[in-house]
Amino acid sequence: MIEAEFAGYQVQTEFFEGPLDLLLHLIRKNKMNIVEVRLSQITAEYLSYLESKKGINPSRESEFLMTAATLIYIKSRSLLPKPENPAEESPEKQLIHTLIEYEKIQKISRMLQDMEYTELLLWRRLEIDENFTNREYALKEVSAFQLAEIFFDIVKKKENQQFLYISSKNYSIAEKQDEILSLLESAGFLDFSEFVSKLDSIEEIVVSFFTLLEMIKRHLLVAVQEQLFGTISIYKNEAGKLDN
Amino acid sequence: MNPEQMTRQIALIEAILFVSKEPVEPGRIMEFLGIKDIEEFEKVLTTMEKEYLQERAERGLLLKRTGGGLQLVTKPDLYDELKAFFTIKQSTKLTIASLETLSIISYRQPATLAEISDMRGVNSTGPVKNLLQKKLIKITGRKKVPGLPALYATTQEFLVYFGLNDLSQLPSLEELTELFEEKEQPSLFK
Numbered sequence: 123m124i125e126a127e128f129a130g131y132q133v134q135t136e137f138f139e140g141p142l143d144l145l146l147h148l149i150r151k152n153k154m155n156i157v158e159v160r161l162s163q164i165t166a167e168y169l170s171y172l173e174s175k176k177g178i179n180p181s182r183e184s185e186f187l188m189t190a191a192t193l194i195y196i197k198s199r200s201l202l203p204k205p206e207n208p209a210e211e212s213p214e215k216q217l218i219h220t221l222i223e224y225e226k227i228q229k230i231s232r233m234l235q236d237m238e239y240t241e242l243l244l245w246r247r248l249e250i251d252e253n254f255t256n257r258e259y260a261l262k263e264v265s266a267f268q269l270a271e272i273f274f275d276i277v278k279k280k281e282n283q284q285f286l287y288i289s290s291k292n293y294s295i296a297e298k299q300d301e302i303l304s305l306l307e308s309a310g311f312l313d314f315s316e317f318v319s320k321l322d323s324i325e326e327i328v329v330s331f332f333t334l335l336e337m338i339k340r341h342l343l344v345a346v347q348e349q350l351f352g353t354i355s356i357y358k359n360e361a362g363k364l365d366n
Numbered sequence: 367m368n369p370e371q372m373t374r375q376i377a378l379i380e381a382i383l384f385v386s387k388e389p390v391e392p393g394r395i396m397e398f399l400g401i402k403d404i405e406e407f408e409k410v411l412t413t414m415e416k417e418y419l420q421e422r423a424e425r426g427l428l429l430k431r432t433g434g435g436l437q438l439v440t441k442p443d444l445y446d447e448l449k450a451f452f453t454i455k456q457s458t459k460l461t462i463a464s465l466e467t468l469s470i471i472s473y474r475q476p477a478t479l480a481e482i483s484d485m486r487g488v489n490s491t492g493p494v495k496n497l498l499q500k501k502l503i504k505i506t507g508r509k510k511v512p513g514l515p516a517l518y519a520t521t522q523e524f525l526v527y528f529g530l531n532d533l534s535q536l537p538s539l540e541e542l543t544e545l546f547e548e549k550e551q552p553s554l555f556k
Binding site (some may be wrong): 185241272 | 441463484486487498527
């Protein structure tokens with residue numbers, strides 16, 4: 123039962139991850155040594171694979187076509203006598219180097235897949251959703267970089283706005299912290315984008331953002347993103363309060 | 367530490383791990399238990415691990431060191447029954463594309479999307495997004511080249527997901543080559 127569910131790293135004959143996967147498959151099939159392989163010898167096989175696919179979707183399979191072009195170029199070079207320029211790296215050498223590196227990646231992938239298999243046999247808390255139908259690994263806390271990305275978006279928008287008055291107010295992190303805490307006290311949570319976009323000036327946005335980062339760092343707050351590219355909500359970290 | 371103290375501390379650690387959703391940092395537990403000497407703490411942990419494996423071998427839990435923390439997990443041979451109890455059809459697994467992308471990031475981190483796509487020979491936007499969503503990778507900064515592309519690195523969740531305690535537990539590229547050569551050797555003499 124388990125075996126059927128976690129079949130090993132599959133080298134499927136009809137599906138390839140990309141042109142490099144297909145080339146490695148052909149090299150193995152022809153029992154060639156990757157270091158000494160003459161790519162011109164497998165060019166025909168590569169092309170016949172592409173032909174056998176009915177209709178190529180250019181947006182999805184353009185990489186296959188690009189490698190086909192490189193292979194044909196390599197073959198044409200090998201047919202034409204040309205003084206070799208030792209300083210220049212030949213396209214064949216480049217492609218073989220890429221293939222050797224890609225072979226390593228496949229090995230690492232196989233190792234990771236074995237590790238994933240071993241770990242999936244163990245169950246941890248909270249991996250199961252409320253409906254008991256899915257078992258997926260997911261944590262929601264966001265990183266400072268995600269916050270920063272949203273922050274810069276908002277600053278950009280604000281830069282284009284005309285402010286009606288010039289504020290000479292000085293903002294302090296301590297004041298902002300009290301303000302954020304009282305907002306959280308009444309609302310329960312803050313929508314990060316909404317909160318920042320309501321502020322008056324760039325200075326205030328910057329100070330508020332630093333305050334938020336500082337408070338998250340001190341575990342007073344947590345920033346949570348419900349889904350990828352969704353809005354970020356700020357909550358009070360009840361557990362963190364004990365630590366401080 | 368006398369045996370009674372040790373039993374008490376093991377009981378406490380077990381209770382803390384039972385209640386915690388995520389791996390608990392050993393340092394936090396050490397501090398809480400007032401253990402200053404790391405070797406002493408290590409002794410408590412090994413005793414505990416041994417109990418799970420020997421005296422309580424027929425029970426359902428294991429102590430696991432993962433992602434730099436401690437966690438209680440179920441035993442692997444209970445997998446099928448657990449799946450049946452929770453009526454789970456399928457455990458979500460990573461696709462080959464995602465595994466390849468993770469391979470590159472875990473060994474070259476931090477890496478950009480362009481570097482990943484180059485090495486795989488295919489556009490890797492999809493798997494990178496998928497891995498970000500699963501929190502197995504994160505953005506650690508921007509590369510100082512035109513376009514300031516995002517740099518990706520693996521996360522603590524990555525370690526937990528693959529049962530690693532830290533990144534140094536991944537075999538080096540040389541070890542990996544040997545590992546696979548050993549596996550593939552017999553076929554040469556067929």
